Amino acid sequence: MPSAERKLFLGGRLRRLRRELGLNQSAMAAELGISPSYLNHLERNQRPVTAQVLLRLAELYDVDLKTFAAEGSDGTGLDQLAEIFSDPLFADLGIPRYELLEVTDNAPSVADAIARLYAALIERRQHPDGGAQDETSLVTPEAWVRDHIQAQRNYFPYLEEAAETLAGALSEPALLFEAVRRRLQEAYGIGLRVVPPEVLDFASQAYDVHRKRLMLSSLLRAESRSFGAAYQLALFEFAPILKRMVDMAGAPDTPTRRLLHMALANYAAAAMLMPYGRFAAAAEAQRYDVDRLCAEFGASVEQVSHRLTTLARAGARGIPFFMLRVDAAGNISKRFAGESFPFSRFGGTCPRWNLHAAFQTPGRVATQIVETPDGQRFFTMARTIDRAVRLDPRESSQLAIGLGCDVKHAARIVYADGQDLAKPLVTPIGPACTICPRMRCPQRAAAPAGRTLAINELQKTISPYPFLG
Incomplete structure (x- = not known):
């Protein structure tokens, strides 16, 4: 909760919240018990947000006060x-x-x-x-969809409820693949076959509309086959919900609409494989041990890691994790966050974060406490995974997953056991080098834009680009 001395001008965040809720100023003001003119002053930062208003926001809309009142904002920060x-x-x-x-x-x-x-x-x-x-x-469609999903904080309650209901009617998680196969056959007349990759022209799966046949590549592991089958079932079971969500999103073109539709169906598939209530309870009971959760729900490390970023149900929140997936060259191919983390949108990640070093110790979980330039500290875990499908045995199939959260949650996580969280070893990291304000970084790969370089030919520094503060 913010201190009484600090005045909070949160107009932009308050306005964004109101729009996300689909409320006009009069409706929100009535729910908050304030006048529309006063709400207008708050949104225009002509008045600070009081503690009473913050508490009412938390009560009505399940707003996390620390996140809502923190420096920075949702969306483009x-x-x-x-x-x-x-x-x-x-x-x-x-x-x-x-x-x-x-x-x-x-x-x-x-x-x-x-x-x-x-x-x-x-x-x-x-x-x-x-x-x-x-x-x-x-x-690009990818950028638009990523931003839309993050604007919802990677949580879609209607899909969660529908998927949880369906999963409860199917079976236990470990038996879900056969249950989904039966559901596809009995409810929709769709057969499921596992076929050689050549039949699919090396795609991972394909649905033959004319023969009503779902074909899954034999290269897929068991957990990926389950996910593929659940994805196809989600397309049928949740068709009206998915269409309504895509329509409401207002995607700018057909490719973007289709990519969003696929992303939401993937979300629903994960919610079927790992139903919210059971998964959130298991995550807490297992202290967020990813391998145990994989075993319990028949899911992969990537699937579980991604699912951990979605635990935002009111009254049953999990730790708000963020997640990145990168290749050996540092390209980010997936990023999601249940809470704020200063992702670099147009660049890569900081080389001081051990996400990159995970490739040197395949299969092992490497932990690290990092501190961003604004003083926030995060407990992070990094490990390698294999791609779902490996087409060429001569090529590396490894990617790296980074998973993390605010350090205040670390004691609830099994991977933090044995670490001195009171006096931790902290690694300073930053955003992309071109905007990173850290002056004494030996890993700096580019000069900071907008800063005056302090080059002295009589002195060499640990950073190739020293600059004035």
């Missing part, structure tokens, strides 16, 4: 804007950090629009010969 304006295109502007903070706090929709425009610019740079086209198409 300060670090993301700083990353955008570190682009050489803006080098002559010298935009100070406090101005960016004003935008993220007071005009979050403007910040989101700037991020969308910059994403379009990056796409244009990568494909300069794309020809004349609608500028909205320059925001």
Whole structure:
């Protein structure tokens, strides 16, 4: 809870919450027990948000007060804007950090629009010969869907409830594959076959509409076959819910709509394999031991890790984890967060985070407590996984998963046992090097944009790009 001395101007976050709830100012004001004019003043940062209003928000809308009142905001945050304006295109502007903070706090929709425009610019740079086209198409479907899912904090209650009900009618998690197979056959007349990869032209799965046959690649492991079957069942069972959710999202084009539809069906499949109530209870009982959860629910490390980022049900919240998946080159192919974490949107991850070192110790869980430049500390775990399908035996099939949370939750996690959480060994990390403010970093790979380099030919520093603070 914020201190009484600190005035909280949270207009942007309050406005965003109201819009996410689909309320106008009069309706929200009535529910909060305040006047519409007072709510208008709060949203315009003409009045600070009082403790009474915060408590009412928590009571009515299950708002996490620490997250809601924390520095920064949902959507496009300060670090993301700083990353955008570190682009050489803006080098002559010298935009100070406090101005960016004003935008993220007071005009979050403007910040989101700037991020969308910059994403379009990056796409244009990568494909300069794309020809004349609608500028909205320059925001890739992947980026749009990722941002939409994160705007919902990676939690979709209607899908959770529907999937949990269906899972309860099917079977125990360990027997779910056969139960899903029967459901597909009996309810929809769909047969399921495991076939050689050549039959699918090396796809992992395919549904033959004409023969009403779901084909799964024989290269898939058991847990991936279960997930594939559950995904196909979700497309049928939850068709009306999925359509309504996609329509309400307002995706800009057909490819984006389809990708969002697939992402939501994947979410539903995970919710079937790992029903919320049972999974959340097991996660707490097993102290978030990923391997035990894999065994209990017949799921993979990646599936369990991803599921841990979705535990946001009111009254049954789990630890709010964030998750990243990277390849050996550092490319981020998946990122989700149940709570804020300063992801670099347009760059990679910090080399000081042991997520990258996981490739040197395959299969082992490496833990680390990291501290971001704003002083936040996170307990993190990193380990390698194998790709669901390995097409070429000569190529590496390994990826790395990073899972983490605010360090205050670490005592609830089995991987933190034996560590001195009172006086921990902390590794300073940062966002992309071009915006990282840390001066004495031996891993710095690029000069910080907007900072004056302090080069002295008579002195060499541990960082190749020393700069003035």
